[in-house]
Structures are given as C-alpha cells and as structure tokens.
Amino acid sequence: MDKITLFCFPYAGGSSIVYNKWKIYTNSYIDIVPVELAGRGKRLDEHLYDKMEDAVDDLYEIIKERINGPYGLFGHSMGSIIAYEIAHRINNSNLPNPQYLFISGKKPPHIERYKKIVHTLSDHEFKKELIDIGGTPREIFENEELLDLFLPILRKDFKVIENYKYTKRPPLDVETIVFYGVQENIQYSEAAQWNSYANKGCRIFEVEGNHFFINHSAKDVVSIINNIVAKDYRRTRSQI
Helix, strand or coil, X not given: CCCEEEEEECCCCCCHHHHHHHHHCCCCCEEEEECCXXXXXXXCCCCCCCCHHHHHHHHHHHHHCCCCCCEEEEEECHHHHHHHHHHHHHHCCCCCCCCEEEEECCCCCCCCCCCCCCCCCCXXXXXXXXXXXXXXXHHHHCCHHHHHHXXXXXXXXXXXXXXXXXXXXXXXXXXXXEEEECCCCCCHHHHHHHHHHECCCEEEEEECCCCCHHHHCHHHHHHHHHHHHHHHHHHHHHCC
16 A cells, blocks of 8 residues: 545634644654635635535535545534545546545534534524634734634634535445544444445544544544554555
8 A cells, every 4th residue: 555645624613723743743654635615715815605516616626636546534513524525426437436434523404513603693592602613713802903803714614514414325335434522412323333434344443632633632533543544554465
C-alpha cells in the first residue's frame, strides 16, 4: 500500500486549521490534508454554503484532483456528514472509493433528531446556545469584531446541518471507523449503527472528552488512525 492521503473536514464553525496539529502525530504512512470550507480561513472571501448539497459539490471538486492513490475521508460532527455525502458522490463517479471513512462525533443521520432549531434564533439566543454547546473559544465572545465575523459562519453551518435531509442508499464499499466522546450525547449503541452505512466493517472507538474531543484528545485519535493504517500497510507489504 502506498502512503495514504487523509482528507479532513472540520465541524460547524471550524476551519481546516484544526487538523494542522495532527501532522506532528501521524506516522510516515499518512498524509493529512485539511480541507477548507468556503467562507473561512484562506477562503474567507467566498460565499458560505446555504445547504449540504452546496458543500458537497464544492468540496468534491476540490479533493477529486488530489485522489491519485489510497485515501480516506475524516469528518467531525458536521464534517462527518460532509465526508459521508462526498463518499457517495465519489461512489457514483469514476473515481476509486476511499479505503476508510472516519466518522467522528456524529450520530447516524437516520437517528439524528434536532429537537431545537438554533440557526433561526436571535443573536442573543444564538450566542447563549453556543455557550451551552461549548467548543467556541471564550475570547470570541469577548471580542465584538471576532463575534461579528464568527456568528454568520456558525449560523450558516447550523442551517446546513439542521436542514440536511438524509436519504437511504445502498451501503458504501468502504470500512467505517467511528469515534465519539465519553462525555458527549452519543451512546455506543447509536455509534454502532453506522455499521449499516458501509459493507466493509465498522470499528467503534470511545475517546476521552466532550463533543470537541478531537481538539483535547487529538493525539489519542491520531494514534488510533495510525494503528489502523499501519496494520493494513504492513499486511499489504507482506503480500508483495
């Protein structure tokens, strides 16, 4: 097996920069490729997405040019749904399927239910929800300029995920690896239901932390990815 490329998609309100520190933890078999969403980071001047289809169309066009060997897709929270939908887009194209689909911090969409829609709340109520959810640096709430920049991004991202409509399709021809935090609102029995979304097996890993465990426990998450990829790499090399 050649070196594997791992395309990484951020969570709502996040930027691809969250994956940059992963590069110091990955082994030599893995090339981490953080994928930037429109409207943030180096793409700050571009229009934010209105719906999931917009994100999938845009990001598929970005990564398809870089698929030239074994690869995987990793997404956290909203990024998990983006990764899943892009995997289906790839499956319907003439591109090779990913070897791995890494799902992080997200229940399967057939059981995900949003009891409260937050993207339509007033700014005051929306900020309160963000504080309750956690994960947003305190300095953003204390800086009006940063808040004016950040709130529209988060509001649009919440709109994208809250309006997302899951469509049942045949299982993907890929192995699924699922991560969830010990302190977040996901049970093992829920995470395990990702097994029905792919036909090459599903492995579940519980990681210390809340919903934003990929920030606090990044080294642990990457260590698991390293072990999975390294084992497959050694098995493939032994067959050559």
